[in-house]
Amino acid sequence: MKRRLLILTAAISSALAMSGCSTPKVSDYAAQKPVLELRDYFNGTLDAYGIFTDRSGQVVKRFTVVMECSWQGDQGVLDELFSYSDGSTQRRVWRLQRLADGRFTGQADDVVGTAQGQQSGNAFHWTYTLALPVDGRVIEVQFDDWMYLMTDKVMLNKAAMRKWGVSLGEVTLSFVKR
Template structure:
């Protein structure tokens, strides 16, 4: 009996540690259509918080988005609160079953994503320049469609499984 109780306790503890999956949001509304949302102009306001939760960088992103068939381009122009600028151009491809892949010049290999309900989970490795060096960091990136114009984004950044910080964004689609 003791062994059964211990086994059940361990199973419950492991289940509590399980990460969410896109399918957890399959019934959520409104339904996210990436091709429709990321088509035209989108503006995002964001912050980067270090692992303690302190906001260490604020930024705005102006996005020009376009899809041709199942292939999309998201041209992102970043402006940081310190006046620095940056640019990333995502090249996305829609696959079957709500899956997406993406590439960008500062992304190592291919990003992989999955849409379900109002959520999109996106995983990739980014080349991040810091103080003259470039680090490869992993992003577990989640987007949640709130309504036809607003989407919230939360991305956890890590290296070797150690959480480095978090990026939070609020997207707003132009009319």
């Protein structure tokens, strides 16, 4: 009986401790400068340099991206060409829609449903599910993607990848506007 009570107490304490942890909100960055305007930054040609790390932090893959970006009013196209360290390539074309209050939606052929994002201050927070080919099959992976404008030319990007709530790893990118 004592052991069950001890286990129950430990479980409740852990749950309470975890509920005290909060995740960042994009509004936390409202006062940060330089202010990110997605339509201005993602317009023209950008180069990106990135790594994928597994959940232990080991670099699994390196890649570069050349992005051709354009906007017509509130609708944008981000045409991304990935070149991976193993010699493979991939193309993803995002179709973005700017909404009110700094919100955006996005779609791409390998995105399941619609991506949801919001910008505030120097930050952009973006969530979506990506259909990734892995070992001859396709798995759906959730991305929690944060971008931070550092200068008018440089943006840093960090994305956590999860499947069923379990961490698979992270993608880290630096974007450089030409």
